[in-house]
Amino acid sequence: MSDNQKAIIIVAGGKGTRMGVSLPKQFIRLGGKPILMHTIERFYTYDKQIRIILVLPEDQQVFWKDLCKEYCFDISVDVANGGDTRFHSVLNGIRLLHDEKWVGIHDGVRPFVSYEVIANCFESVQTLKAVIPTIPIVETVRFLKGETSTTVNRDEYCLVQTPQVFCSELLKRAYQQNYNSHFTDDASVVEALGQEVSLISGNRENIKVTTPFDLKIGEALL
Numbered sequence: 001m002s003d004n005q006k007a008i009i010i011v012a013g014g015k016g017t018r019m020g021v022s023l024p025k026q027f028i029r030l031g032g033k034p035i036l037m038h039t040i041e042r043f044y045t046y047d048k049q050i051r052i053i054l055v056l057p058e059d060q061q062v063f064w065k066d067l068c069k070e071y072c073f074d075i076s077v078d079v080a081n082g083g084d085t086r087f088h089s090v091l092n093g094i095r096l097l098h099d100e101k102w103v104g105i106h107d108g109v110r111p112f113v114s115y116e117v118i119a120n121c122f123e124s125v126q127t128l129k130a131v132i133p134t135i136p137i138v139e140t141v142r143f144l145k146g147e148t149s150t151t152v153n154r155d156e157y158c159l160v161q162t163p164q165v166f167c168s169e170l171l172k173r174a175y176q177q178n179y180n181s182h183f184t185d186d187a188s189v190v191e192a193l194g195q196e197v198s199l200i201s202g203n204r205e206n207i208k209v210t211t212p213f214d215l216k217i218g219e220a221l222l
């Protein structure tokens with residue numbers, strides 16, 4: 001596969017409400033550097049030719065530029081505006097695509113994705129069209145129904161990570177659908193077209209930094 005066939009859309013258009021601090025979590029420092037820079041570096045280190053599209057709220061783009069200056073961060077990215085939901089942020093990123101053949105979408109707040117997972121996703125997608133990384137559940141899972149609850153067979157479930165990588169024609173077609181609140185990731189959008197999504201092994205360290213506790217885990221993982 002020639003290098004210019006790949007693009008990654010890194011979504012960082014969220015508010016980070018569950019983190020409970022005013023600074024959007026993608027800019028919080030981990031190991032002395034904003035989380036988002038760690039994330040971008042993962043993909044750049046994997047492939048220096050990959051096209052990187054970064055989705056950021058419009059009102060944070062100047063702040064991001066200033067941060068890049070402050071940290072001498074010079075990895076080239078194309079910036080798209082964030083949307084009201086993750087779906088709309090991804091859609092804005094898709095609008096900046098050129099003719100790349102394979103496109104991944106990755107959460108800006110997952111800085112610990114392994115190079116192996118990124119490579120597996122981009123290699124597998126060439127035959128499978130739609131590939132997502134998952135990990136097994138290591139705890140017992142209960143189904144909540146009203147006042148009661150029951151144990152379910154956890155082997156029938158898994159946890160879903162990013163990057164989620166697709167044949168770009170398929171991804172573009174999927175994102176022409178109307179927004180549905182059940183679209184919590186890109187696989188669910190692609191699946192709504194009737195396309196099967198294939199699973200590959202994710203890496204457990206690839207946490208989505210969501211709460212202050214995750215920052216402690218993140219510091220330990222550095």
Ligand SMILES: Nc1ccn([C@@H]2O[C@H](COP(=O)(O)OP(=O)(O)OP(=O)(O)O)[C@@H](O)[C@H]2O)c(=O)n1
Pocket residue numbers: 011012013014015016017018019026055082083084085086087089090107108109110208209210
């Ligand atoms: N309108 C949105 C909402 C989310 N995201 C991105 O999608 C990823 C996963 O979302 P999540 O962890 O839920 O981030 P937030 O929406 O920022 O967090 P919260 O739900 O706590 O507000 C994050 O990188 C986030 O920036 C986005 O690009 N645009």
Ligand SMILES: C[C@](O)(CO)[C@H](O)COP(=O)(O)O
Pocket residue numbers: 086107160161162184185186208
């Ligand atoms: C895309 C995702 O990270 C896969 O696990 C997740 O669905 C994002 O969820 P959120 O609702 O934006 O927190």
